[in-house]
Amino acid sequence: MTERQVVFVGAGPGDPDLITVKGKMALERADVVVYAGSLVNRELLADLKPDAQSHDSASLTLDEAVTIMVAAVDQGKKIVRLHTGDPSLYGAIQEQIEALAERDIKTIVIPGVTAAFAAAASLGQELTLPGVSQTVILTRVEGRTPVPEKEQLSKIAALGATTCLYLSVGMMEKVVSELLAGGVFTPMTPVAVVSRASWADELIVEGTLADIAARVEAAGLTRQALIIVGEALAARVQGVGEKSKLYDAGFAHGFRNRR
Ligand SMILES: C[S@@+](CC[C@H](N)C(=O)[O-])C[C@H]1O[C@@H](n2cnc3c(N)ncnc32)[C@H](O)[C@@H]1O
Incomplete structure (x- = not known):
């Protein structure tokens, strides 16, 4: 049966x-x-x-x-x-x-591969860089669906962690102003918007909080895109800075002795 x-x-x-x-x-x-x-x-x-x-x-x-x-x-x-x-x-x-x-x-x-991880893969981007951010937040800006007061984007942004936003690309001005209101991200904080990650017509728009809204508008993106914000994104331009402990020759762990 x-x-x-x-x-x-x-x-x-x-x-x-x-x-x-x-x-x-x-x-x-x-x-x-x-x-x-x-x-x-x-x-x-x-x-x-x-x-x-x-x-x-x-x-x-x-x-x-x-x-x-x-x-x-x-x-x-x-x-x-x-x-x-x-x-x-x-x-x-x-x-x-x-x-x-x-x-x-x-x-x-x-389970399935969520859009944030597909977007990170498309960017070739680690979301958790030592010394930069060890936290990834999956969230959205408030739209027609309410977001609890304690999770308003401006409050979340005060952590300065790598922040992935679903369902928000149609409200870029609001996203930017709430992210800046957190007081940690600045107009120079890097942002990547990945539209239709992993589809044949995937499109990536990158910028900073100062210019991303205009870039997204110019690209005509209004839906089905994932926004990633945070200093970790700078690594592809500036290098990673602090290396991980995981592959550090001087760092022993359960699967490898110190060299
Ligand atoms: C209703 S939510 C569903 C999310 C889905 N359960 C997930 O885990 O990815 C739809 C939102 O997910 C994001 N999304 C879904 N697929 C995407 C893709 N291929 N590329 C970028 N963003 C995507 C967009 O932000 C879109 O507005």
Whole structure:
């Protein structure tokens, strides 16, 4: 008997090869796939079973998406809920998990490569540089979805950590003014905006907090882009400065003696 379950799969940022092996296997076994059509690469649907059904959730309400999944579970089918990037970030999965649990359906989540890590890869950029930043913040500026007062971007920016912003490129002026209001970032702080990281039409716009809003506007970027801010970005221009302990010949650890 098929288990009463829905498998949530992280599709990755766009490049269909960036889904996990486990996620791809779940897709290949699925009878029904409900996918976030606004961002998921449809090439991932090419390997579904010939008789598998797929539903784009972009135009569905929560109730409609849940109804499709519940009906498929009741018919003994294998269901995949395919989310862009990693499902745990801005994926609205908790409300789906809850609604499914209310109908006695369990969920399994297979993680995916989130946009911030795809953007860092495209830049060839380490986000955690010794002596510069050892913290990465994944956040967004407040838009139609409220952000709790304690996490307003100006407060987050006061840490000066490497900061990755989702869902914010359409509000660049606000992003810049809140980042500066934190009092640690300056107009010279480097910023990279990666649009459609890992897709064929990926575009990278780089600048500083002083000019990034104008550069993004000139490039016509209004959505589906990831913003990375912080001094770590300067390393590609200025060099890394302090080297890591991990590969330091004078630093012993569990897998290597001091040389
Ligand atoms: C609803 S959120 C989903 C995030 C997704 N769960 C993840 O882990 O990447 C959508 C936002 O993610 C970012 N995003 C998603 N895919 C992207 C990509 N390929 N390149 C750049 N940003 C992307 C953009 O900021 C976009 O507005």
